[in-house]
Amino acid sequence: MSDYYLYIIPEDPYYVPSEEQVAQTISLLRETCPEIEIEATTTQEVRFIDPGSNLHTIYCPECRRLLDIAWWQEVMRAKYATGFVDMEVETPCGHRTRLDRLEYAWPAGFARFSITLFNPDCEISGQDIHRISKLLGVDVKTIYAHY
Numbered sequence: 842m843s844d845y846y847l848y849i850i851p852e853d854p855y856y857v858p859s860e861e862q863v864a865q866t867i868s869l870l871r872e873t874c875p876e877i878e879i880e881a882t883t884t885q886e887v888r889f890i891d892p893g894s895n896l897h898t899i900y901c902p903e904c905r906r907l908l909d910i911a912w913w914q915e916v917m918r919a920k921y922a923t924g925f926v927d928m929e930v931e932t933p934c935g936h937r938t939r940l941d942r943l944e945y946a947w948p949a950g951f952a953r954f955s956i957t958l959f960n961p962d963c964e965i966s967g968q969d970i971h972r973i974s975k976l977l978g979v980d981v982k983t984i985y986a987h988y
């Protein structure tokens with residue numbers, strides 16, 4: 842049996858909301874998804890939020906070229922070693938961008954703060970996302986992960 846997670850993370854990887862903002866967001870989600878397990882996580886350093894077995898390809902956001910996974914893994918190792926304090930990268934196709942701006946398919950992200958919904962059977966609408974953004978004080982995005 843495989844697991845399916847929905848992560849909600851800030852667009853800004855370094856952003857951490859206040860405890861009150863988190864509590865309000867969790868109670869909103871509990872109204873929408875009363876049956877499922879929801880967890881908020883904050884870490885000292887930025888984490889890679891990966892889509893699990895859904896991560897297949899990564900593209901340069903500037904020229905849409907397919908990026909070599911071995912190159913990406915090397916960059917990830919180096920950035921991880923320094924806690925992702927900077928995300929600046931130069932792609933093999935010569936474009937300066939950031940790790941969190943690369944186009945991941947399926948979408949992936951980087952975050953210090955995340956909310957995880959475990960095996961959600963509920964629908965998180967665009968309107969919910971808008972309300973969550975307002976509560977957390979930051980634009981958010983969703984990452985679907987399959988393990």
Ligand SMILES: [Zn+2]
Nearest residue numbers: 901904934936
């Ligand atoms: Zn490029």
